[in-house]
Amino acid sequence: MPQLNISLDEEQAKFEADVAAIEKQWSSPRQAHLKRPYSAHTIAALRNSIDVAPTASSQQAIKLWNQLQEHNKNGTTELTFGTTEPTIVSQMAKHQQSVYVSGALCGFSEVDAPGMDACDYPWDTVPKTVAKIFKSQLWHDQRQRQFRLRHTKAQRATLENWDYMAPLVADGDMGFGNVTSTMKMAKAFVDAGVAMIHLDDLAIGMKKFTVGQGRTVVPTSEYLDRLRTVRMQFDVMGAETLLLCRCDTDHSEFISSVVDPRDHEYVVGATKRVESLQDHLAQAQAQGKDLKAARAAWKANAGLKTFDEAVQAVASEDEFKAYLSEVRREAFASLTARREIASKTVQADVFFDWERPRSAMGQYMWKPSVKTIIERAVAAAPLGDVTWARMDAPVWKDIVEFHEGVRKVYPDRLFAFGYTGDYDYGKAGFSPAQVKTLHLDLAKMGVVWQVQPIWALQGLNMVAEDFGKMWAEEGIAGYVRDVQGPALSRKPMTDGFEKLSWCGGYLADAFFETIAGEEITEKA
Structure with a gap:
């Protein structure tokens, strides 16, 4: 296959034109509200060479x-x-x-x-x-x-x-x-x-x-x-x-996952030193116990709270106010940052472990x-x-x-x-x-x-069930009464196979007529 014979200046001019067109589109009333983490130059470089x-x-x-x-x-x-x-x-x-x-x-x-x-x-x-x-x-x-x-x-x-x-x-x-x-x-x-x-x-x-x-x-x-x-x-x-x-x-x-600090405020942890949920459920399963009941019992005993709730549970009113004041200085304080703030503003130890409530699939509980x-x-x-x-x-x-x-x-x-x-x-x-x-x-x-x-x-199944019952019990008499009669008497007629303007009969004939050289439109 031959190489493209295009000058570097032509290539660059085409690229710059593409960039300008992208920037124009992005500034239009339709797209002006959008914010991209990349430039028009990047997008232009990712496009095909043809439109x-x-x-x-x-x-x-x-x-x-x-x-x-x-x-x-x-x-x-x-x-x-x-x-x-x-x-x-x-x-x-x-x-x-x-x-x-x-x-x-x-x-x-x-x-x-x-x-x-x-x-x-x-x-x-x-x-x-x-x-x-x-x-x-x-x-x-x-x-x-x-x-x-x-x-x-x-x-x-x-x-x-x-x-x-x-x-x-x-x-x-x-x-x-x-x-x-x-x-x-x-x-x-x-x-x-x-x-x-x-x-x-x-x-x-x-x-x-x-x-x-x-x-x-x-x-x-x-x-x-x-x-x-x-x-x-x-x-x-x-x-x-x-x-x-x-x-x-x-x-x-x-x-x-808890990879994003923006989510840490809402992740739930155990505030009691209980065994992990996974270990608890494994033991319950080995003993033939109901797993739903075992899960509910574990959650009741684990003292599940967010970290902020865990702090509030052991802090005085003034300590908790001081804690929240420091936490809110950051847009999204991570758990590590919250622990450090708690250690400075609250005298009591705050026990919080978000690993213990994790599910067998690794999910973290959150609120x-x-x-x-x-x-x-x-x-x-x-x-x-x-x-x-x-x-x-x-x-x-x-x-x-x-x-x-x-x-x-x-x-x-x-x-x-x-x-x-x-x-x-x-x-x-x-x-x-x-x-x-x-x-x-x-x-x-x-x-x-x-x-x-x-x-x-839900809706279509109900309609089909009702029609199926009627058809099985009454046959064509019920169909004529409930479907065919009302459909054919409506003005305009209900859409269906018998309505040529809807089912495409005229369009199909138009192809034959066009091939035969006939006109398929009326003059205004």
């Missing part, structure tokens, strides 16, 4: 960004839900401005080995589902356009005209491994036409569902590295694709608060466009504290929120009136994108 700009993803991202900004301006919100089925997406176009592609749903319907939401499916599963849906949106957009242009301008006023290109928001889970895995996933999403992806701070491979344990998150530093990786990949591609920074810290019980979530969200905000604190077992005062806390630092921050399918709002203290206006009250705090991720399981 491979991700036009579709960027167009959809800007469309979504404008929608969210408009909601923020008006105090309104987008209410969408999750699905992996293109047919359902075609109907969402009539009511939703965006579509959510959930990793949990993909894990049930889009993989060779379905299973619970353990994020153990191949990293390209959700991007492939996005690509499938995006292609279906393009097809619906194409067949609707052609059908409309079969009619005169005056006739088109009475025809359906839906925006089938609703931006797709997709689940990037935890990034699926190291930097290169996350890069490949991000690139696949952009190539698929996604408008926004979210990444969370959960620990890979540590999701549990039935053992009475909470979430495990990664250190703040690892979470930020994940976000930086996606931001870098988007920048290398020149994509406008949005990044949603999701934080799953709320109600989490473990953290995978996050709303303050913890705010700190993570604020640290992540410069890398992304929208913030999502997974407070899906909502406590209203915590929700208000979080969103107001982040907006004290970033007044124009946009937020997302997710609902679960089994939360008992009444039991949690929400009145029926509060539940009725919950989405509106959230919107007033800047929560411009709200999603029910699992409707395609």
